[in-house]
Amino acid sequence: MYKTILALAAVILFSISLWGQQANAPNANDQAALEQRIRDLEDRVIALEGKLRTLESTRAPSSPQPRPATEAPASAPQTAAQVPANPPIIPAQPSPNETQAGLASPAEAGQLPVYGGASAASKALNPDVSVIGDFIGAAGGNSPPPLATLQPFPAFQMHESEIGLQAIIDPYARGDFFLSFGEGGVNLEEGYITFTALPAGFVAKVGKMRSAFGKVNMMHNHVLPWVDRPLVTTNLVGGEDGIDDAGVSVERILPAPKGIFLEATGQVFRGDSDDVFQQVQRSDVSTVEHLRAYRDITESTNLDLGVSYARGHNDGTITLPGDFITQLYGIDATLRWKPLRRSIYHSFVARSEFIWSQRQQLPSEQRTFGFYTSADYQFGRRWFAGGRFDWSDRSHFANLTDKGAAATLTYWPSEFSQVRGEYRFTHYAENRDSNELFMQLIFSLGAHGAHPF
């Protein structure tokens, strides 16, 4: 269709200019008017092309020639808005190609649409599909004590293959699914609908999601600045999966003095999150609240602060009658620097999270604390170096404290792959030490995802 319309437009352009020449034969010198007319026609052809592009991305690919697979899905949500109000200009005589490709409306043609054809209409509205592979190799000794929570890594592991399916659902909502295929099976890491058109500036999510407790808990493995997660996360906040549960989340930007971004998030979950929360009855729901304040200090430096609170029933509830509650309090702080004129070459991020846990259990409530502090510096377009310090009690045993440190070096061959080495030292409360070396390869296929902030 695209080509036909272009050809048609060219013919019109040509014939009109011929006609114009004849009409203007007496004043053949009057080139300017002619040129203007051609320019106007050129404009109209370009406007037509634009309309076609938007049509193509929202409907079937219009030409039977193979289109790049990435084009249609990636563009659908971006351009869905501009389906022009005016009906598209249809050539009077559809070419055989068009009818073959099943572009004529099924109702008019009196036949069912053909699926799986070269120009299957369904492709245009497929969600953006992405796959992210996360391969980890490990070396060095680590024999964690029986009560430690630190995640072990085998010599080689296809740690995670995450499939992302994302699309705009309708004018009021978008949907995001992240399925992670690990060695233990498939896990719905996140799957939620986001209502983007609610009144009064509210944004709501419904489904399964990583809760807004602090920073690291929200992050998928492939956007972490490390291979592993900090000790405080594994000891107090459920480790790799963290607080990741089914429920409802509501967030809103709050009014604040000029220049300050203030956002509140309130979440209610079923109450099952790894070993942090466990529900027995329906009423054992857990809640997470997060308040975030952000401010640009200069155009290249900014500060991001957050306080979090989470509350739910813990696994004491399963074995013994009565309510056993775990409460978590968190503070997170992030300082970022990125000079705008050289943003692809240099950046710096320093981050800390402090977490307090209050866990009711027998014989007595355990009050524990842990934190990590980290810094990452980008010293070239493809190179990053970072370090992290860990210190954390274990949630069940306030008297046991693990400590650790890690150093990372990351290389980006392109925006879509990443190689990272990490050295990790851990000193367990039982006075055992471990020294480990990790090698991680992350690679991303398909739709261009958003860069994490």
Next chain:
Amino acid sequence: MSGIGDRFLAVFIGTVLLISILATQAAAKKLNVVTATTDMAALAQEVGGDRITVESIAKGYQDPHFVEAKPSFLLKLQKADLLIIVGLQLEIGWLPPLITQSGNPRIQVSAPGYLDASQFAEILEIPTGVVTRAMGDVHPLGNPHYWLDPDNGRRVARGIAQKLGELDPADNAYFQERFQDFDKRLTAAEQKWDAEMAPYHGRKLVTYHNSFTNFAKHFHLNVIGYVEPRPGIPPTPSHTIELIGLMKRENCKLVLVEPYFDLKTPNSIGAATGAKVVVYLPSVGGEKQVTNYFDLFDYDIALLTKAFESAQ
């Protein structure tokens, strides 16, 4: 359900609700326009005049592919009546999450306040056949740097004027009048620019990133290569050597660099080939004195004519 947590949550939600009701603002008289880049802001300003306020998210000296999705941008998007984007996946790495989080139904994709300006422009280099990432960070919908052709600037301005008129029908005549005036001034300026560039038709040059196609087409220049081996892939020694060979063979004496790229490789190419290395501005606001769409072409054409002249 019982306990402190639930009460905490109830109070929390209540507070948020109360604040939001109190904060409901009276409808602003001027249309509040937010654009992804400064060029779209400059065009919107031309046709919107004093009936709109306009603000760009990216700065003119920033790589528009790699803008950070800072929460402070949400404060702008939250109150926007119209969001104008460049489109063609230029902003794909940072704008979609901002739109989602803005809590502003007016500017969501498919809402009336969302305008993808690429639909109005002539788009070059739309890839045909199979597109893969082996080509680098390729834009499968075509080259998004289309605003560097003044004819596209006119087309986009016309599209914006029409959209402004739809959103604010009372001022429609004003916007159309502003567009007619802009059209006239642009046509006059184009004649001047075309005349200034006329002696240099067909001149060969190299750019760092593939951002110059539309400019080159309009002013009849010939881009023979790029410092980047593929879009978004940093220069490699082997590609640089190849490029130096090509420039020598073709007698190419100019390397244009966008202001957000490192000058090390271009300078070494310049040293090896005797070509001039010039930082050109792909966007309004790349330098302080370049404050509108006309300034952008004035600035770049002055740079180019000077460079071509000295290369003779």
